[in-house]
Amino acid sequence: MAKGISKKELKKEKIPRVAMPEQDPEKRSGNFNEVTLGYTEEDALREASRCIQCKNPKCIKGCPVEIDIKEFIKLIREKKFDEALEKIREKNGLPAICGRVCPQEDQCEKECILGIKDDPVAIGRLERYVADREMRHIAEGIKKCAWSKVTKKCTKEKVAVIGSGPAGLVCAAELAKMGYRATIFEALHKPGGVLVYGIPEFRLPKEIVLKEIEYVKSLGVKIEVNMVIGKILTIDDLFKNGFKAIFVSTGAGLPYFMGIPGENLNGVYSANEYLTRSNLMKAYKFPECDTPIVKGLRVAVIGGGNVALDSARTAKRLGAEKVYLIYRRSEEEMPARDEEIEHAREEGIEFQLLANPVEIAGRNGWVNKIRCIRMKLGEPDDSGRRRPVPIEGSEFEIEIDVAVMAIGQGPNPLLASSVPDLNLTRWGNIKAEAVTGKTNIRGVFAGGDIVTGAATVILAMGAGKSAAAAIDEYIRTGIW
Amino acid sequence: MYKIIKKEKLTEDIDRFYIKAPLIAEKAKPGQFAVIRINEEGERIPLTIADYDRKNGTISLVSMRVGKTTTLLSGLKQGDSIQDVVGPLGNASEIKNFGKVICIGGGVGIAPVFPITRELKRAGNYIISIIGARSKNLLILKEEMENVSDELYICSDDGSTGYHGFVSGFLKEYLDKDLSGNKDKETSIARVIAIGPAQMMAAVAEVTRSSCIKTIVSLNSVMVDGTGMCGACRVEVNGKTKFVCVDGPEFDAHQVNFNLLLSRQKIYCDDEGVCFDLYKHKCRLPQ
Ligand SMILES: Cc1cc2nc3c(=O)[nH]c(=O)nc-3n(C[C@H](O)[C@H](O)[C@H](O)COP(=O)(O)OP(=O)(O)OC[C@H]3O[C@@H](n4cnc5c(N)ncnc54)[C@H](O)[C@@H]3O)c2cc1C
Numbered sequence: 001m002a003k004g005i006s007k008k009e010l011k012k013e014k015i016p017r018v019a020m021p022e023q024d025p026e027k028r029s030g031n032f033n034e035v036t037l038g039y040t041e042e043d044a045l046r047e048a049s050r051c052i053q054c055k056n057p058k059c060i061k062g063c064p065v066e067i068d069i070k071e072f073i074k075l076i077r078e079k080k081f082d083e084a085l086e087k088i089r090e091k092n093g094l095p096a097i098c099g100r101v102c103p104q105e106d107q108c109e110k111e112c113i114l115g116i117k118d119d120p121v122a123i124g125r126l127e128r129y130v131a132d133r134e135m136r137h138i139a140e141g142i143k144k145c146a147w148s149k150v151t152k153k154c155t156k157e158k159v160a161v162i163g164s165g166p167a168g169l170v171c172a173a174e175l176a177k178m179g180y181r182a183t184i185f186e187a188l189h190k191p192g193g194v195l196v197y198g199i200p201e202f203r204l205p206k207e208i209v210l211k212e213i214e215y216v217k218s219l220g221v222k223i224e225v226n227m228v229i230g231k232i233l234t235i236d237d238l239f240k241n242g243f244k245a246i247f248v249s250t251g252a253g254l255p256y257f258m259g260i261p262g263e264n265l266n267g268v269y270s271a272n273e274y275l276t277r278s279n280l281m282k283a284y285k286f287p288e289c290d291t292p293i294v295k296g297l298r299v300a301v302i303g304g305g306n307v308a309l310d311s312a313r314t315a316k317r318l319g320a321e322k323v324y325l326i327y328r329r330s331e332e333e334m335p336a337r338d339e340e341i342e343h344a345r346e347e348g349i350e351f352q353l354l355a356n357p358v359e360i361a362g363r364n365g366w367v368n369k370i371r372c373i374r375m376k377l378g379e380p381d382d383s384g385r386r387r388p389v390p391i392e393g394s395e396f397e398i399e400i401d402v403a404v405m406a407i408g409q410g411p412n413p414l415l416a417s418s419v420p421d422l423n424l425t426r427w428g429n430i431k432a433e434a435v436t437g438k439t440n441i442r443g444v445f446a447g448g449d450i451v452t453g454a455a456t457v458i459l460a461m462g463a464g465k466s467a468a469a470a471i472d473e474y475i476r477t478g479i480w
Numbered sequence: 481m482y483k484i485i486k487k488e489k490l491t492e493d494i495d496r497f498y499i500k501a502p503l504i505a506e507k508a509k510p511g512q513f514a515v516i517r518i519n520e521e522g523e524r525i526p527l528t529i530a531d532y533d534r535k536n537g538t539i540s541l542v543s544m545r546v547g548k549t550t551t552l553l554s555g556l557k558q559g560d561s562i563q564d565v566v567g568p569l570g571n572a573s574e575i576k577n578f579g580k581v582i583c584i585g586g587g588v589g590i591a592p593v594f595p596i597t598r599e600l601k602r603a604g605n606y607i608i609s610i611i612g613a614r615s616k617n618l619l620i621l622k623e624e625m626e627n628v629s630d631e632l633y634i635c636s637d638d639g640s641t642g643y644h645g646f647v648s649g650f651l652k653e654y655l656d657k658d659l660s661g662n663k664d665k666e667t668s669i670a671r672v673i674a675i676g677p678a679q680m681m682a683a684v685a686e687v688t689r690s691s692c693i694k695t696i697v698s699l700n701s702v703m704v705d706g707t708g709m710c711g712a713c714r715v716e717v718n719g720k721t722k723f724v725c726v727d728g729p730e731f732d733a734h735q736v737n738f739n740l741l742l743s744r745q746k747i748y749c750d751d752e753g754v755c756f757d758l759y760k761h762k763c764r765l766p767q
């Protein structure tokens with residue numbers, strides 16, 4: 001028995017974890033609607049009752065922004081749903097989003113004491129429940145909008161935020177709350193970063209992201225789209241235009257390719273392009289929307305993270321009969337959220353694990369085959385995961401019409417290359433101080449994926465929030 | 481929203497739009513491009529910034545009607561607006577005094593070659609311009625080009641004006657003549673800049689390859705974001721994958737894999753047909 005838990009506490013864990021209502025796999029793999037439908041009030045109350053309210057709650061430490069999980073679950077049990085949401089909002093400004101996309105099984109839920117013998121409390125689902133409930137109540141007119149429809153007027157110094165992903169949105173929102181005039185500059189025509197162009201509708205409805213962005217705007221944040229900083233304006237221009245500090249949150253938007261033959265054939269996509277076409281440009285509504293996408297009947301997706309699973313499941317929804325997920329390690333090492341792996345299996349995605357592409361072959365300029373080699377796991381590498389090694393002579397081929405490379409993204413060098421003095425890591429990420437996000441250039445802060453490399457929504461948000469506090473201090477004191 | 485201040489018809493199918501975009505006009509340089517999106521359902525397409533007027537805060541874009549998006553664009557009038565215009569994107573052309581430079585424009589490619597030619601002329605180069613089109617009535621910007629060139633040659637595929645044939649054919653004859661009149665058997669041309677359809681640029685590259693004249697082309701690949709985020713625009717240069725939107729759009733023509741460019745340009749040809757047909761059907765345009 002785990003230390004420090006009384007028998008009485010363990011006895012309480014009788015109720016099984018409440019399952020998430022979902023769209024039927026067969027039906028959902030033909031549409032782009034959200035897969036998970038969300039708890040009912042009854043589900044939420046039942047699940048919340050499983051929490052044993054530990055004296056020393058470990059879950060809170062598992063949360064990158066340390067939401068007071070114990071307390072918000074207690075409030076749910078008392079049916080104080082609005083208060084529960086407020087409790088979450090103290091630390092996390094985007095609960096409807098995080099409830100859906102955080103890798104809870106590696107964070108809060110991993111630490112949950114119940115998880116030792118049983119399934120942990122479904123913390124993420126509860127978080128989502130209270131956030132969705134409020135949105136529903138506002139839509140139905142039961143509750144007044146939590147924020148004023150009139151945009152607040154901010155009067156303090158101007159701060160520029162570059163990039164409108166979770167890091168930028170949260171940083172700007174926090175700054176506006178403190179009274180700063182924050183302006184977000186976004187390269188694309190829509191704000192939201194990966195939340196809009198990357199993560200598909202069936203996992204994160206865009207309406208939710210839109211509502212969060214409306215909220216950020218209502219705080220007084222200005223968002224200027226179609227502004228590629230480094231091109232239309234440089235960091236120096238921004239300072240000259242009166243911005244007192246700059247937060248760089250440009251994300252990890254540079255797609256990596258494997259460097260194997262055939263990667264430039266027609267029908268081979270980076271996951272970024274594939275997902276951007278489908279999500280941001282709505283290619284799944286082609287030809288009503290003008291952006292096309294190659295809809296293969298047989299699609300191979302290479303990679304094992306959320307990006308790969310999102311691509312594979314998108315392919316299925318675009319009409320593919322066969323979707324292969326090719327990953328060089330085993331399922332255990334897959335960095336994707338457990339729920340996505342499970343959903344992908346249910347939707348009939350075929351997993352080709354311990355396999356790695358060596359060549360993409362084509363005919364008349366179009367991809368028609370992918371050649372792979374079987375792998376086995378060797379010694380652990382730097383990341384602590386066992387290194388995959390090819391098994392000689394084990395090559396095999398799969399016939400395909402489309403291949404999507406989802407093997408990772410790096411920092412987009414466009415902005416950094418316009419600021420030659422900015423210190424970067426070997427991989428091109430911006431070097432920034434932990435917590436404050438200070439770079440080596442006075443007045444320039446950075447956070448989110450551009451600093452950490454491709455990570456998570458919650459970490460990006462956390463970085464945005466703590467940088468906002470550091471920016472406030474810098475502007476008030478002038479001390480760098 | 482970006483307002484169309486003025487629209488000019490250059491030929492039956494080609495229009496020039498002057499668009500209010502003061503920040504872009506302020507920063508734009510020859511060789512750079514913009515990505516536009518006409519409306520909420522629209523796709524993002526790249527168009528070269530054909531010129532910019534910093535004083536009036538406008539940029540001009542030249543577009544030829546080919547697919548649905550360009551047809552929609554050509555339907556816009558003075559006073560209408562374009563939903564999104566992003567720019568300036570890509571790297572600017574290298575402008576300095578090289579000596580004698582040949583500037584080649586084919587079809588709508590004359591539009592982007594014009595500001596580069598003008599700046600090269602300003603930088604002190606001796607400019608030989610070769611511009612071509614399928615036919616006389618499709619030739620654009622003849623006067624503009626004339627004003628910034630020391631020599632101007634015109635070609636047409638059908639022989640209705642100037643040299644009867646492709647710009648690449650004329651270039652070959654010009655270079656041969658240049659060489660034969662030169663006792664050192666060394667070309668006097670420092671650089672060639674060619675912008676137009678991919679086949680034309682490939683043909684120009686073949687002409688200049690043997691004489692090793694540095695030849696620059698501006699590649700017109702498929703694009704989505706235009707910021708290096710998606711890789712839709714990838715091409716092969718000197719055996720390596722490059723992104724046209726951030727590494728280009730200009731590259732050394734002798735290192736470009738034109739076959740790959742041509743092949744990748746065709747990815748969505750069928751889809752474009754489908755989309756355009758639906759549009760024509762809805763708008764009752766003649767099929
Ligand atoms: C397909 C996919 C699925 C994912 N799934 C999950 C998940 O389930 N759970 C999870 O926690 N995380 C997930 N992630 C990771 C997560 O989305 C990122 O870690 C997070 O979005 C990073 O936030 P950010 O604010 O740093 O950057 P981003 O969200 O990448 O936003 C950066 C923004 O900056 C803009 N920009 C870039 N350069 C410039 C410039 N020069 N000028 C102006 N604007 C610029 C970009 O257009 C973009 O909008 C996923 C990522 C992807 C791609």
Ligand code: FES
Binds near residue numbers: 705711714724726
């Ligand atoms: S257009 Fe997306 S990377 Fe070039």
